[in-house]
Amino acid sequence: MSQYAELQAHIDLLKRQIKLKQQVEVLMTEQNFKDVILKGFCEDEMHRNMSLVVCDKLPVETRELCNNLAKASAALNNYLNTTIQLGITAEEDLEAAELALLNLEKGE
Numbered sequence: 001m002s003q004y005a006e007l008q009a010h011i012d013l014l015k016r017q018i019k020l021k022q023q024v025e026v027l028m029t030e031q032n033f034k035d036v037i038l039k040g041f042c043e044d045e046m047h048r049n050m051s052l053v054v055c056d057k058l059p060v061e062t063r064e065l066c067n068n069l070a071k072a073s074a075a076l077n078n079y080l081n082t083t084i085q086l087g088i089t090a091e092e093d094l095e096a097a098e099l100a101l102l103n104l105e106k107g108e
Contacts (some may be wrong), residue, residue: 007101014090019085023065024080037076046073 001009027033049070053063 004101004104007097007104011094011101014094016095017086019084021084021090024083028080042073042077046070049073055102083092087099 006082028038046069052058052066053070055063058066
């Protein structure tokens, strides 16, 4: 792959990361998403499931399921936060990448 094609692919990736960041930010401002997913699943359900993981009166299978649900809520929360951070980095890098592509087109 040529340097030009690699740079163009990198710019395309940065633009996709920026768009995904923007989409996540919109989601995180919607009240239903905040109530159901962020508060309900990522906070309340995670705490409830973590408390059940240590309950010796529950069968091992149930505690394992609760542990997996708690991990899933933490993973979703991490995904959303990481997506925003990657988008911020992409926004910072995009101008430099576009300038490098422009210089490459000019033969500099």
